[in-house]
Amino acid sequence: MAELKIEKTAIPGLLIIDLDVRGDNRGWFKENWQRQKMIDLGLPDFGPVQNNVSFNATRGVTRGFHAEPWDKLISVAAGRIFGAWVDLREGPTFGTVVTVEHGPERAVFVPSGVGNAFQVLEGGTAYSYLVNDHWSPAAKDSYTFVNLADPTLAVAWPIPLSEGELSEADRNHPALAEVRPVPAKRTLIIGAGGQLGRALQALLPDAIALTRAECDLADPEALEKIDWRSVGAVINAAAYTAVDAAETEEGRRQAWQVNVHAVGRLVEKAREHRLPLVHVSSDYVFDGTRELHDEDEPFAPLGVYGQTKAAGDALVQSWPRHYLLRTSWVVGDGKNFIATMASLADRGIAPSVIDDQHGRLTFAVDLAKAAVDLLAGGKPYGTYNVSCDGPVRTWADLAAAVFVARGRSADDVTRVSTEEYGQDKNLAPRPRHSALDLTKAKAAGLTLPDGDQALADYLAALEVDGGS
Known part of the structure; x- marks a missing residue:
């Protein structure tokens, strides 16, 4: 024996x-x-x-x-x-x-x-x-x-x-x-044209990178056109993220199609071909009543966008070989809150910014690095919270920091409540507390930068690139 x-x-x-x-x-x-x-x-x-x-x-x-x-x-x-x-x-x-x-x-x-x-x-x-x-x-x-x-x-x-x-x-x-060597299987990036997708491409230059034009998840047949035998892992960086539009009749249908039905089809492809699947989730799956959200908190979304992300998460979790990255307040290249605040500061505009929603920024490059590190490092499958580390801020705090960095006064940012800001606007409900508990991600060895330093570095890059 x-x-x-x-x-x-x-x-x-x-x-x-x-x-x-x-x-x-x-x-x-x-x-x-x-x-x-x-x-x-x-x-x-x-x-x-x-x-x-x-x-x-x-x-x-x-x-x-x-x-x-x-x-x-x-x-x-x-x-x-x-x-x-x-x-x-x-x-x-x-x-x-x-x-x-x-x-x-x-x-x-x-x-x-x-x-x-x-x-x-x-x-x-x-x-x-x-x-x-x-x-x-x-x-x-x-x-x-x-x-x-x-x-x-x-x-x-x-x-x-x-x-x-x-x-x-x-x-x-x-x-x-x-003999012609058997080609190495490659990581498939879906949603490669978005801010996270572009950050992923920079880290994975040999990946199969499909933009929305090449793989539109709203199309039920889109995944059937992929050569899955050449794929070694999948990162889904695509989502319907128009939070306010999701509350409309058409937006609701699109959100469910992309964030739920398409995710279900993607999970079945991952299951069929035994592929690790990285999927990006959101703080919007919670109602924000807790000040800090860990990976095991039950879903309690406030609006349609959060409901569809929660439903998509449940489908992803049905496939054991998944990495579900829950994140908040994502900032990448292109249009985003921080770039907008920098532009307003540069143009002498004094905005009103919400001061009762709390969270941490997540920079797309750090989120992309976490996804790549999880796939490469053989970490246990499951859900990981990923955002910047450090103090929790409000949107108004962040706007004020941007204004100061651009040579303006923090007092040029008027702090308002969610109700004041939303008056006469058709806004979807948002969680008041979006900060994520990062204990699990840090224990896994993921690099999560300090939020204030990451913001300063991002603003310095905006200066180098000629502003927003």
């Missing part, structure tokens, strides 16, 4: 699994795949949907190298094999080879893009593949092959290939030098 354990190899993602095999006078029994135990030890939750078995009648049968467009857990049900794997994915480990001889006591997790081959050491060997996509004739067009005898790979086959049993196709696969 052996202890279940998982060992990493020289090929990233290729894992050797020592199985717990229990035998007696009748034979043996093993748990060939035990989802929870193996996930706890580091196996990806790869979502298998099909099991294939290759029976090999005679010693010396050799198959491979085949890199398929899915992940697989391979094992031996009977007999013994010499297994070999070569990384055919683009990157620094392209061409790396790992070999292991094993029987029923071991399994190997093979990520998509890694070529799999084996040689049978005992007649009557049954080789099992547990895969996370359904085979189809069309799928075979995306296989990548390399020749078993390639001297560059220098695989020390126990039985010379000249004495083995090979298919004609396997004998004639190309040499490694002729």
